[in-house]
Amino acid sequence: MKRCVKMFDKDFLWGGATAANQYEGGWQEGKKGISTADCCTRGSKTEPRKVTYKTKDGNIKADNLFGMEINDDVEFGCFEGYDYPSHRASDFYNHYKEDIALMAEMGFKCYRMSIAWTRIFPNGDEEEPNEEGLKFYDQIFDECLKYGIKPLVTLSHYETPVGLVNKWGSWSDSRTIDCFLRYVKSVGERYKDKVEYWLTFNEINCIDFSGWVAAGIPNQNSQTIADAAKNQLIASAKSVITLHNINPNNKVGNMIGYGIKYPNTCHPNDILKTWEEANEDYFYCDVQARGYYPRYKLKEYERNGVVFSLNDKEKEILKSGTVDFISFSYYMSNCISADPKVAPNQSGNMSFGVKNPYLKASAWGWQIDPKGLRIALNYLYDRYQKPLMVVENGLGAQDEVDENNKIHDTYRIDYLRDHILAMEEAVRIDGVELWGYTSWGCIDLVSASTGEMHKRYGFVYVNYQDDCSGNGERIRKDSFYWYKKVISSQGRDLK
Numbered sequence: 001m002k003r004c005v006k007m008f009d010k011d012f013l014w015g016g017a018t019a020a021n022q023y024e025g026g027w028q029e030g031k032k033g034i035s036t037a038d039c040c041t042r043g044s045k046t047e048p049r050k051v052t053y054k055t056k057d058g059n060i061k062a063d064n065l066f067g068m069e070i071n072d073d074v075e076f077g078c079f080e081g082y083d084y085p086s087h088r089a090s091d092f093y094n095h096y097k098e099d100i101a102l103m104a105e106m107g108f109k110c111y112r113m114s115i116a117w118t119r120i121f122p123n124g125d126e127e128e129p130n131e132e133g134l135k136f137y138d139q140i141f142d143e144c145l146k147y148g149i150k151p152l153v154t155l156s157h158y159e160t161p162v163g164l165v166n167k168w169g170s171w172s173d174s175r176t177i178d179c180f181l182r183y184v185k186s187v188g189e190r191y192k193d194k195v196e197y198w199l200t201f202n203e204i205n206c207i208d209f210s211g212w213v214a215a216g217i218p219n220q221n222s223q224t225i226a227d228a229a230k231n232q233l234i235a236s237a238k239s240v241i242t243l244h245n246i247n248p249n250n251k252v253g254n255m256i257g258y259g260i261k262y263p264n265t266c267h268p269n270d271i272l273k274t275w276e277e278a279n280e281d282y283f284y285c286d287v288q289a290r291g292y293y294p295r296y297k298l299k300e301y302e303r304n305g306v307v308f309s310l311n312d313k314e315k316e317i318l319k320s321g322t323v324d325f326i327s328f329s330y331y332m333s334n335c336i337s338a339d340p341k342v343a344p345n346q347s348g349n350m351s352f353g354v355k356n357p358y359l360k361a362s363a364w365g366w367q368i369d370p371k372g373l374r375i376a377l378n379y380l381y382d383r384y385q386k387p388l389m390v391v392e393n394g395l396g397a398q399d400e401v402d403e404n405n406k407i408h409d410t411y412r413i414d415y416l417r418d419h420i421l422a423m424e425e426a427v428r429i430d431g432v433e434l435w436g437y438t439s440w441g442c443i444d445l446v447s448a449s450t451g452e453m454h455k456r457y458g459f460v461y462v463n464y465q466d467d468c469s470g471n472g473e474r475i476r477k478d479s480f481y482w483y484k485k486v487i488s489s490q491g492r493d494l495k
């Protein structure tokens, strides 16, 4: 399928994305501290991931990662007898040269990765950064730059120092803002000549689904969620201001999980409900892109008895710390019904809804909807008129290595091709301003929702298995060669 139309411009940032807690491993190397992700056990499609902790009377317990409701004073941590996949993950810590060389071989222009806050401030509240942690990322960035790959750095991707959780409830307490800013200043200054693209919080709207994953809070109490959201939004705005002060060329974006929501029917009740649910995602983006709390959120807080206020200084911070671009993850779409008789029967990791009869789903039940990506790009561009980046997209699938050590992942190629075509249409036909595309888990990594290794997204297979076996060997999949061709043809050759 050779296409003659102008697709993506030559500066388009083609690449891939990972997150430290799912990919890096080396959880105790270089004086790294323990993060919230390090306390999450491995799960499966049927067995939920759990978070481990010690109660006041010394018992070790584990509660489900999603829907956790711990309100007692407990101590979160890692304990013997549990399997924690983040501890080794894909062992990028020891494989980074090989992995970045593979990214370079595919022609990556950009590599989205996250810094583990606990490598730089192991407990979260230290006065000085950990030099060993800083050196580790120096090596990563130098290796990327050697190949002309621009790092796109997420400051917080689903991990908070457990030290801050045990000390004062992490993001539910506004003291975490200063700790985070100390970290942002340290990495911003240290890497000012190496990193130009930054994201503040990964899928910040995930606080609404899992307070633990996104903000290190062990319950879904609406007051705590509102407090944590406010603290992260202020921290995000302050990070934008800080990074701009350090280097005016810095481009700082936000990041939301964005699954398009369709009304299940044309009944006005479904339309209204869909609008309400979409606002749950837009809320975070509205604040980060526009610089103020939207009226619908303030009214919702009022209705639900959530205590909320912003002083003049906080209002000013939100206003001056708006992002330069909007980034988002896109995997799937959902239908929304207001009818109590229509039960939700379909979900992704952070979105729930009703099955769409027009769509197929992945083996993990995520509905595949490339056209939804074109719609998503248009919705976001119309709403904010800021440049966009798709920083996560991909198919989680079980790959088989054949007797010749090959992986024929045509299903992944099909998924990615259709989504790239949808982006191309959004750019060419609709005129959306799109800066880049970093597909998720470009080298296999641990799944965030299930903790499995065999839910794979990568162009490169990593030989680690869920039973902890495997030698960590990297194997190029068929999609590796395909993506290489896509990038070298600037998205023109998708066959």
Ligand code: BG6
Pocket (backbone or CB within 6 Å): 019, 022, 158, 202, 203, 257, 329, 349, 350, 392, 396, 440, 446, 447, 448, 449, 450, 455
């Ligand atoms: C996004 C997260 O929600 O989806 C990633 O930002 C995550 O961290 C990705 O890995 C895919 O989800 P999962 O649950 O399949 O790993």
